[in-house]
Amino acid sequence: MALAELLLDGPHRHVTAEALHAEALKAGVKVSLATVYNTLNQFTEAGLLRQVVVDPSRTYFDTNVSDHHHFFFESEGTLQDIEGGTIRVEGLPPAPSGTALARVDVVVRVRKG
Template sequence: MLKHANPNLSREDMALLLREHGITPTHQRIEIAHTLFSRCEHLSADQIMASVNLRHSETSKATVYNTLKLFLEKGLIREVIVDPSKVFYDPNTAPHHHFFNVESGELTDIEADAMQISGLPELPQGMVADSVDIIVRIRPSHSGGLHA
């Protein structure tokens, strides 16, 4: 499994990655995977579609969303929901957290070992913790906020 984006990945690498996850590598799936895994950034579905359509304008919004859903189901990417209107897709599936710049809209990684969580609330009976995702919302200090 890839943990970080790599700009040197070929489309053949993407086809192999998809096959390893039980996904039939169609042309459009390969292009979407290449967009996700060759860049060192978190992308929205619209950004992915725009990037894919720079090379091949036949990819529809429905195809992008359906492919992202498939990639999520197969554990190839993770979804980072900053708020209901801002969803990013992250090819780094290793445990980590995020900074979200509320002014620029940029999402960046925080290594998991850079944060400590001292405890979780008691879980409902019969439940186990699956993961903990922390989003730290930031803004430039000149724009006000909690500690301007």
């Protein structure tokens, strides 16, 4: 319950498991990193969170589950939402037989110049 309160109370945000673990410990919640990962994955499976993979070693969990995309600020390692209707993806191949397209995720990587 404590992890849900930390994660879902307040505005939408993007967190890593490590960041949420540190936040929980700071708030006095005694929880292992493995439990944080398990909880985030269960919340994702239940549709309460959305997973955003920016590279094989970095996954964020997004509390905004609406249709949208992301800017990824490479130097800061942060995400910012892009409204769903502002990006149009064309020319997708047909889904393989027996499957249906579930979602298209766009991560636009940016650097401050």
